Amino acid sequence: MEFWFSEEQTPNVRFSIRVDRQLYSGKSEFQRIDVFESPEFGRFLTLDGYMMLTEKDEFIYHEMIVHVPMAVHPRVRDVLVIGAGDGGVIRELVRYPEIEHIDMVEIDPLVVEVCKKYLPKTACCLDDPRLSIHYADGLKFVRSPQERYDLIIVDSTDPFGPGEGLFTREFYGNCYKALRADGIMVNQHESPFYAEDAVACQRAHKRIVESFPISKVYQAHIPTYPSGHWLFGFASKKYHPLRDLDDTRWNLRGLHCKYYTTTLHKGAFYIPAYVEELLKDVE
Amino acid sequence: MEFWFSEEQTPNVRFSIRVDRQLYSGKSEFQRIDVFESPEFGRFLTLDGYMMLTEKDEFIYHEMIVHVPMAVHPRVRDVLVIGAGDGGVIRELVRYPEIEHIDMVEIDPLVVEVCKKYLPKTACCLDDPRLSIHYADGLKFVRSPQERYDLIIVDSTDPFGPGEGLFTREFYGNCYKALRADGIMVNQHESPFYAEDAVACQRAHKRIVESFPISKVYQAHIPTYPSGHWLFGFASKKYHPLRDLDDTRWNLRGLHCKYYTTTLHKGAFYIPAYVEELLKDVE
Numbered sequence: 001m002e003f004w005f006s007e008e009q010t011p012n013v014r015f016s017i018r019v020d021r022q023l024y025s026g027k028s029e030f031q032r033i034d035v036f037e038s039p040e041f042g043r044f045l046t047l048d049g050y051m052m053l054t055e056k057d058e059f060i061y062h063e064m065i066v067h068v069p070m071a072v073h074p075r076v077r078d079v080l081v082i083g084a085g086d087g088g089v090i091r092e093l094v095r096y097p098e099i100e101h102i103d104m105v106e107i108d109p110l111v112v113e114v115c116k117k118y119l120p121k122t123a124c125c126l127d128d129p130r131l132s133i134h135y136a137d138g139l140k141f142v143r144s145p146q147e148r149y150d151l152i153i154v155d156s157t158d159p160f161g162p163g164e165g166l167f168t169r170e171f172y173g174n175c176y177k178a179l180r181a182d183g184i185m186v187n188q189h190e191s192p193f194y195a196e197d198a199v200a201c202q203r204a205h206k207r208i209v210e211s212f213p214i215s216k217v218y219q220a221h222i223p224t225y226p227s228g229h230w231l232f233g234f235a236s237k238k239y240h241p242l243r244d245l246d247d248t249r250w251n252l253r254g255l256h257c258k259y260y261t262t263t264l265h266k267g268a269f270y271i272p273a274y275v276e277e278l279l280k281d282v283e
Numbered sequence: 284m285e286f287w288f289s290e291e292q293t294p295n296v297r298f299s300i301r302v303d304r305q306l307y308s309g310k311s312e313f314q315r316i317d318v319f320e321s322p323e324f325g326r327f328l329t330l331d332g333y334m335m336l337t338e339k340d341e342f343i344y345h346e347m348i349v350h351v352p353m354a355v356h357p358r359v360r361d362v363l364v365i366g367a368g369d370g371g372v373i374r375e376l377v378r379y380p381e382i383e384h385i386d387m388v389e390i391d392p393l394v395v396e397v398c399k400k401y402l403p404k405t406a407c408c409l410d411d412p413r414l415s416i417h418y419a420d421g422l423k424f425v426r427s428p429q430e431r432y433d434l435i436i437v438d439s440t441d442p443f444g445p446g447e448g449l450f451t452r453e454f455y456g457n458c459y460k461a462l463r464a465d466g467i468m469v470n471q472h473e474s475p476f477y478a479e480d481a482v483a484c485q486r487a488h489k490r491i492v493e494s495f496p497i498s499k500v501y502q503a504h505i506p507t508y509p510s511g512h513w514l515f516g517f518a519s520k521k522y523h524p525l526r527d528l529d530d531t532r533w534n535l536r537g538l539h540c541k542y543y544t545t546t547l548h549k550g551a552f553y554i555p556a557y558v559e560e561l562l563k564d565v566e
Contacts, residue, residue, distance in 0.1 A: 004297070011301070012323035014287070018295035040295035060555070193506050221504060221512035221555070223476050228511020229504035259555040267553030272343070272504070272542040
């Protein structure tokens with residue numbers, strides 16, 4: 001039997017994964033949720049048919065969205081995480097003992113429930129005592145807090161559907177306001193390669209540049225995302241992602257990672273010429 | 284009408300590209316050769332069904348295999364190129380006026396003929412007066428020359444089929460011998476991500492480490508190759524790819540690239556932790 005999941009990465013490109021079986025399929029108020037088991041990637045989660053994570057390569061995304069800011073900011077106590085219902089961001093964050101509190105704002109309770117049941121490798125730490133989960137719209141949640149967080153991580157879906165509001169000027173402006181005077185915001189920033197993703201990436205960068213004094217973009221190789229070339233945004237009130245990187249302090253922690261190293265951290269900001277130009281066009 | 288080309292990147296992963304039309308299909312003594320026209324990637328070339336290049340992203344591979352060694356070696360006069368029938372490597376090399384002679388050794392004359400006709404953007408410079416094309420087996424060709432080249436570029440297919448010999452200890456040893464006392468060899472080094480590619484990558488690294496005193500690996504984002512995370516090998520008798528990089532000299536040339544910059548050059552060698560471990564295991 002041939003049993004395949006296919007994602008249309010663009011109208012003209014399909015990425016297909018052989019599936020052993022579908023573990024879950026359901027529909028929440030917000031989206032369709034599916035979990036599959038596959039020989040190549042282990043289990044994987046899709047929302048509305050779009051790849052969110054696979055057990056084989058999720059470590060790349062989650063390490064890169066968490067350890068890059070954590071190796072720059074000297075003392076993170078309070079963190080706000082938007083999205084991240086699969087738990088991968090939380091798993092990486094709770095490795096830092098100095099973090100006192102994490103507010104996680106996930107719009108869809110069913111994502112958390114499904115991930116706890118079917119994706120225990122990412123959802124392993126959603127019961128951490130430092131974590132408060134709020135089932136709410138991130139766009140609305142972030143309107144109230146003022147200078148309350150050291151780090152905001154925006155682990156959004158793509159800029160359409162439930163994630164749309166997390167790519168707006170209003171949202172980034174409120175994140176700025178919710179951060180302390182030396183706060184950092186990191187977001188998933190789409191890909192520079194396919195035309196539609198590149199436009200989303202440019203638009204997000206333009207809006208972040210307007211909201212933050214320091215705004216840089218860094219990259220990672222994520223094989224199951226369209227083109228495999230994925231970007232993150234590093235927006236900051238005070239710290240520079242390279243000049244304020246403290247390799248020694250981070251390396252003394254002895255955290256073992258599979259993708260992130262403090263050397264790779266630097267290289268991740270050395271982006272290709274065409275991506276530099278794409279971003280410069282809107283700066 | 285739905286018309287798609289699919290590559291099995293592993294037995295469990297397929298990458299598919301919508302095709303407008305097939306421009307060429309033929310069989311040489313060595314392999315099946317196809318050229319397609321597609322809305323997303325422009326024209327693309329496959330050998331035995333494996334993706335070799337697309338007009339949209341070939342610049343990444345060709346810039347990275349040529350400009351990295353050229354920005355390190357202070358004076359390249361004689362170059363040996365193995366494979367490269369599509370002409371992309373030659374197009375980048377002939378931008379350097381100090382290169383006096385290029386021997387290109389391509390096993391399959393039909394690849395050159397087809398690329399000249401259907402892929403003029405890569406095959407544009409195959410009539411350069413400094414270029415000699417030899418239709419021969421690279422493995423055999425490299426047995427004779429002694430200290431004749433400053434740079435060898437191994438633009439091979441995968442380590443099975445016609446390209447198999449270009450991943451052997453004998454081949455790398457002969458490349459060493461064919462290089463001058465400060466020569467550099469760069470090769471396409473497979474991908475670290477999918478299991479079978481990772482094994483090929485480890486095996487190649489082990490053999491190159493045994494042949495050259497300096498052997499490093501660098502990476503690029505190549506969306507149409509399996510996983511999008513592709514590696515190159517930098518093997519050298521004298522120059523170190525980072526310590527001997529001369530940014531100023533290279534930047535003064537004023538060569539415009541779409542992917543390569545001397546900053547990205549450094550980052551390309553800052554590889555993920557799991558790739559470092561993969562390579563260290565065989566060093």
